[in-house]
Amino acid sequence: MRTILKQLFVKYCIFFFAIIFSQNFVAQRLTATDTSEKSVRRYQNVINNNKQLVRFIEYSFTQRGIPKHMRNLAIIESNLDKSQISAAGASGIWQFMIGHANDYGLTESNRADMYKSTKAVTNSLINLYNKYKNWVTVVAAYNCGEGNVNKAMQRAGSKNYTDFNSFLPVETQNHVQKYLNACYATGELNAVLQDYYKTSFKVKETTSKPTVDVKKFKENTLKNRAKIDLLETTINGAYRLDVILKYLKVERIQFLKWNPEMEKNLIQKGETILVLPRNLMDIFTINKYKILTESLKK
The missing domain is CATH 1.10.530.10 (Lysozyme)
Incomplete structure (x- = not known):
């Protein structure tokens, strides 16, 4: 009798876990x-x-x-x-x-x-x-x-x-x-x-590199010049470069020295790091919503 009960218990466990496994498998499958x-x-x-x-x-x-x-x-x-x-x-x-x-x-x-x-x-x-x-x-x-x-x-x-x-x-x-x-x-x-x-199901993921190395930029472009306090913020693809330049009143060439990959990143990635001297970052922050609104109208 004890042997029969043991066999029934084992069969029940197998059946129970089979149902659980089956439900989990179905739950994990994407379908309509x-x-x-x-x-x-x-x-x-x-x-x-x-x-x-x-x-x-x-x-x-x-x-x-x-x-x-x-x-x-x-x-x-x-x-x-x-x-x-x-x-x-x-x-x-x-x-x-x-x-x-x-x-x-x-x-x-x-x-x-x-x-x-x-x-x-x-x-x-x-x-x-x-x-x-x-x-x-x-x-x-x-x-x-x-x-x-x-x-x-x-x-x-x-x-x-x-x-x-x-x-x-x-x-x-x-x-x-x-x-x-x-x-x-x-x-x-x-x-x-x-x-x-x-x-999905990748073991390793590549780590994306920052768009702009601010420290390296300072070292390479500001030698023998007065130190500029650079700040950074992240902006999304809704912003247009021409509108940003209009509000900052800065030359495009100079702006792209601070942000060499900005246009590429906005198109391909939908966002980028914006690097500006403190005084221009203040202007950008104050006019951020206006820049966004005007960019959207373009």
Whole structure:
């Protein structure tokens, strides 16, 4: 009798852990969960009813190296309805919160401007992709913020979305799933998954070097000259060089001596370190919002 009970116990344990393993395996697999004809038709109808806006979004994205499928983020955010306002106060087709909008030069009212908000979101998405290296995590960070994503990564001990997603808000997990469903409907799910799996599960990550070595710059360019107190700050791709120069009233050649890779970084990375003497940094800081607003109009 004891032997039979022991055998039953062992079989039960094997069955129990098999179920747990199976559930975890399924949970870790990225895929569309709603492939019904109704779901596919719903996403496709939103695109077909807003063809002009979709073309503008796709053109703006491809010009900056963002894949067309990221247009689906606006679909799950607002169904491309510029008058959409969330319970939390997010507005427009990209559902910008006021603070996020201000970071990219959008006024509160401009969040509903389809063209200005799309230009702003382009810079935001590039910044997020440069940090997380795949569009799935970008969608998560866009929804719940970089802080929540970084905390989830720390708790999971991994930077792979399939490892840390259970530590994210349920709303964000559902948001990412909606995005995968939308990409299935537009025939782009494989592209999303290829991008994710080619950048995930890396043992080592390369450490990016700072854009400007301020110490080396001082040593090489300020020899035999009065010492200049240089300061630095980080700016995103919403800023335009010509507008910065206009407000600082400094020659382009001199400015690029302080920031030799600025234009390249703003285009390719979506952000850069801005290095200026203290007096010019004060001017930049005072006029920062004006520079952002004018840059966005270009």
